[in-house]
Amino acid sequence: MPELPEVETIRRQLEPSLTHKTIQEIRVFWEKTLSGASQASLSPVLQGQVIRRVRRRGKYFVLELDRGFLVYHLRMSGRLYVSPDAMGEDRWVRLSLTFSDQTHLIFSDTRKFGRVYYDDSLHDLETKLGPEPLKLPVEQWHELFARSKTKIKAFLLNQSKLAGIGNIYSDESLFQAEIHPARPADSLTEEESLRLAKAVQERLSTAIQHEGATISWYRKPDGSQGESQKHFKVYGKYGRPCPVCGKELCRTLVSQRTTTFCSHCQK
Ligand SMILES: [Zn+2]
Structure with missing residues (x-):
């Protein structure tokens, strides 16, 4: 599933070609791709x-319009691209979306889990999402972790705690x-919280520089x-050797x- 760096890459690449376009x-x-409305009503x-504006919030791609917002959630296999053909290229x-200059924003989705919806405001989206990990100052993360007994990996995956992190970057x-x-979030010391905050920000920023990760559908x-x-x-x-200590990497479910993870390096 595309995470923050993948959606941010899509946003950056589409921003110049979408900003100021008029929707026709x-x-x-x-049908199910569009939730809460039909083609006829919308x-x-x-x-x-x-x-x-072309925005991103967590893993959501957002088009800010004159009077509302079109919100795209790519889920597993959603893709976005601009095409001269209304039927797209796959x-x-x-x-x-067809624009007045006869270009089109195509939402393509092999697995059909992706969703698009329109809303007058981003209030509902904001209430279910935690802060942006790249914007939250590193010294404030410990306070967040300290309030939760959940496993730290589960905490990072929980979009209502921090928005945009998925399985890869956690x-x-x-x-x-x-x-x-599997450490409980509230067991992290202040020093560990700081280390993790910096690691998340560094991994996400570096992944944006690398324009996201293509491991399955993401393009x-x-x-x-x-x-x-x-x-x-x-x-x-x-099963492969840890790049730091050389011991075999372990696998678990969270x-x-x-x-x-590496059971030797990660405590
Ligand atoms: Zn190791």
């Missing part, structure tokens, strides 16, 4: 609205910070792959998610 129509090719609302197009960050994924809007996966230390590397 929305076309829905898979078309008149969107028609003529201008995209003011077989899995679920929804498209494993990579915990490894860098040398913290065991940049121009169709090319990200480079972040080439720099993974532990994610998906169960929040039903496969978690790879």
Whole structure:
């Protein structure tokens, strides 16, 4: 699933081609993709609205319009790209926006788990999301961790605690910070919290520089792959030697998610 760095990469690449575009129509090719509305009910609302800003919140891609917001959640296999063709350039197009200059923002989604919705405000989205990990000052993380007894890896995955971190960057960050994924969040010392906060910010920033990780469906809007996966230390590397101590990397389940870590380096 695309995490913060992947969605941010998509946002950065699409921003120049979407900002100030005027929406002419929305076309829905898979009904469930559009939640809370239908093509018929949403078309008149969107028609003529201008995209003011191309934003991201957590793993959500957000188009700020004159009077509301179109929110995209890519989930497992959602892709976004601009095309001269309203039907897009692949077989899995679920929804498209047509602009007055006859270009189209295509939402393609092989697995169909992705969702798009329109809202007058971002209030509902904000109430379910925690702070942005790249914006939260590192000295404030300890206070967050100290209020929770949940396993630290589960904490990092919980979007209402911190928005945008998924399985990849939680494993990579915990490894860098040398913290065991099953530690209760409130057991972290102030020094460990600081180390983890810095590790998360560093992993996310570096992954944005590498334009995200292509391990399954993720592609940049121009169709090319990200480079972040080439720099993974532990994610998906169960059974291989730890790059620091050489011992075999372990695997466990946290929040039903496969978690790879080094039992020797991470305490
Ligand atoms: Zn190790």
